[in-house]
Amino acid sequence: MLPQKLAEEAIVPNLNETEHEGKEEDKESQSIFSVKNLLWHGGSSWDAWFSCASNQVAQVLLTLPYSFSQLGMLSGILFQIFYGIMGSWTAYIISVLYIEYRSRKEKENVSFKNHVIQWFEVLDGLLGPYWKAIGLAFNCTFLLFGSVIQLIACASNIYYINDNLDKRTWTYIFGACCATTVFIPSFHNYRIWSFLGLGMTTYTAWYMAIAAIVHGQVEGVQHSGPKKLVLYFTGATNILYTFGGHAVTVEIMHAMWKPQKFKYIYLMATLYVFTLTLPSASAVYWAFGDELLNHSNAFSLLPKSGFRDAAVILMLIHQFITFGFACTPLYFVWEKVIGMHDTKSICLRAVARLPVVVPIWFLAIIFPFFGPINSAVGALLVSFTVYIIPALAHMLTYRKASARQNAAEKPPFFMPSWVGMYALNTFVVAWVLVVGFGFGGWASMTNFVRQVDTFGLFAKCYQCKPPPPPAAVAAAPHH
Numbered sequence: 001m002l003p004q005k006l007a008e009e010a011i012v013p014n015l016n017e018t019e020h021e022g023k024e025e026d027k028e029s030q031s032i033f034s035v036k037n038l039l040w041h042g043g044s045s046w047d048a049w050f051s052c053a054s055n056q057v058a059q060v061l062l063t064l065p066y067s068f069s070q071l072g073m074l075s076g077i078l079f080q081i082f083y084g085i086m087g088s089w090t091a092y093i094i095s096v097l098y099i100e101y102r103s104r105k106e107k108e109n110v111s112f113k114n115h116v117i118q119w120f121e122v123l124d125g126l127l128g129p130y131w132k133a134i135g136l137a138f139n140c141t142f143l144l145f146g147s148v149i150q151l152i153a154c155a156s157n158i159y160y161i162n163d164n165l166d167k168r169t170w171t172y173i174f175g176a177c178c179a180t181t182v183f184i185p186s187f188h189n190y191r192i193w194s195f196l197g198l199g200m201t202t203y204t205a206w207y208m209a210i211a212a213i214v215h216g217q218v219e220g221v222q223h224s225g226p227k228k229l230v231l232y233f234t235g236a237t238n239i240l241y242t243f244g245g246h247a248v249t250v251e252i253m254h255a256m257w258k259p260q261k262f263k264y265i266y267l268m269a270t271l272y273v274f275t276l277t278l279p280s281a282s283a284v285y286w287a288f289g290d291e292l293l294n295h296s297n298a299f300s301l302l303p304k305s306g307f308r309d310a311a312v313i314l315m316l317i318h319q320f321i322t323f324g325f326a327c328t329p330l331y332f333v334w335e336k337v338i339g340m341h342d343t344k345s346i347c348l349r350a351v352a353r354l355p356v357v358v359p360i361w362f363l364a365i366i367f368p369f370f371g372p373i374n375s376a377v378g379a380l381l382v383s384f385t386v387y388i389i390p391a392l393a394h395m396l397t398y399r400k401a402s403a404r405q406n407a408a409e410k411p412p413f414f415m416p417s418w419v420g421m422y423a424l425n426t427f428v429v430a431w432v433l434v435v436g437f438g439f440g441g442w443a444s445m446t447n448f449v450r451q452v453d454t455f456g457l458f459a460k461c462y463q464c465k466p467p468p469p470p471a472a473v474a475a476a477p478h479h
Helices: 002-007 016-031 035-039 045-056 060-071 073-107 119-127 129-158 167-183 187-215 229-242 249-254 265-294 306-338 346-366 372-397 401-405 418-455
Strands: none
Touching: 045 187, 045 249, 045 265, 045 306, 060 073, 060 187, 060 229, 060 265, 073 119, 073 229, 073 249, 073 265, 073 372, 073 418, 119 129, 119 249, 119 372, 129 167, 129 306, 129 346, 129 372, 167 306, 167 346, 187 265, 187 306, 229 372, 229 418, 249 306, 306 346, 372 418
């Protein structure tokens, strides 16, 4: 099939590439109207853009107003722009390292047919087994908790439509629903889901902004943030988490027909995401102010309406998609561990993947703290997985003059010197280590422990309204 052949296209040019180019174009024109290809097989630059933009904001869209209440309006906006640009830079660095690794391997005649390259393999090929172990540990743990957060968000959201069941019961139900992602083979097959997912977050973001403006400011609204350092760095770390959604960059690149085109796609996706996150978070914070400090999910304050219910339902579907995005690399790792990665049967692979879902389900029930868990994951895992490790890996990969001279990708046009790249990478490492992991880790874990002390582990219904006391129900008079 054409998509499979294109997906296996070598990054290193070969003599037959030009010869077969015309034939490939003919095949493409013949199959372009195939419904299966249209909906199922994606590998273009647009597919990658939709995947990045759709995956970057999901449930975190609902927690950004909460972060604004911790940071204040100005800091919230500035941190979004700052971490959005920094996240785009490290996504670019990851793409450069992927191309470097793959070009070196293809020069050695290594074939990647029926094999999906992952981030830890890139680190192994460029820097050795110790870096592989570090990358594997951080990446898998981050994706594990990223999947956990999607389950928690599903239960938190559906509760605002139907509160007949508590959030823990909804977590059981959505855990079973999300387990069906084991049947989606790879990122090639997320074409229609990425497109729909981005539409869903776009609707939700603009619903939040418009609904907050129409609602107006609540009586006596206060915007006192930032009030405490703990809250300030907790909010900042949630935004670090928001723009650190590129732990699946390598898998998305590998699903592209021409991975070399990925370099600036993440930046383009981030610019679009700004149009969703900045207006929605600013408007909701403007309307509700400090009330958000005790409402980490924006849906809990927005007035109930058909538009809100539609946004909740769309976000539930999108969280299912994002769960699949986060889990698919974990499925790949698990398949490689048990020797099932080359199996062509979708059903066999699906059965083999099921054990990955069980711990995710369990952790979502233990830690149902929607909002605070985002900041904790951001500080302890995202900081290393998608900021510090890629920047360090890039500096070490090109530390020798020969490596820089023979680099598959030269420095970008906007920073043509290697010195500039090293300086920027050093800044990323230092900033994220001190502010993201250091201050952010202290603040987010302090806040997280506070949630555990207040609500307990296995909380049945986190931040739910308490039921009315029996005394409040007037007894009917007896006749």
